[in-house]
Amino acid sequence: MNIHVTDAAKQALQQAFDANPGKKAQLRYDAEGCGCAVSGVPTIWLAEELTGQCEQLETNGIPLYIQSSQKVFFDDQMTIDYNEKAKTLALKSPAEMLSPRMSILVK
Incomplete structure (x- = not known):
């Protein structure tokens, strides 16, 4: 899995890192409160500890x-x-827009 981060998105993410030193960024498919596990929302979590068995993305x-x-x-x-x-991130692939307004959630 490869993710290209545009310069504008890098700047927004860097501001989030600077405001939350020591936290790691984890791309999550957050289904909490969505009613169904397949009705989730792509989100970036900033947390001190990664949740679950994780791997670093390219x-x-x-x-x-x-x-x-x-x-x-x-x-x-x-x-x-x-x-x-x-004033938010957007996650897209060549085939579709996965999330036009992806949030950064500080845990």
Whole structure:
């Protein structure tokens, strides 16, 4: 799995890292409160400890992890971009927009 992070998204993520030193970024398919495990929302969690059995994703500079069991919810090639108008991240693949407003959740 490879994720390209645009320069604008790198800047937004770096600001989150700077505000939360020592925390690691984990791409999550967050289904809490969604009613069904397959009705989740892509989210980036910033936490001191990674949850579950994780592996580091291939990115262009931003350290990002994912639970091995959650890889099924994502595409092999994705891009994290920054939506200036909404002031949030966007997760997309060549085939679809996975999340036009992906949040960063500090745990």
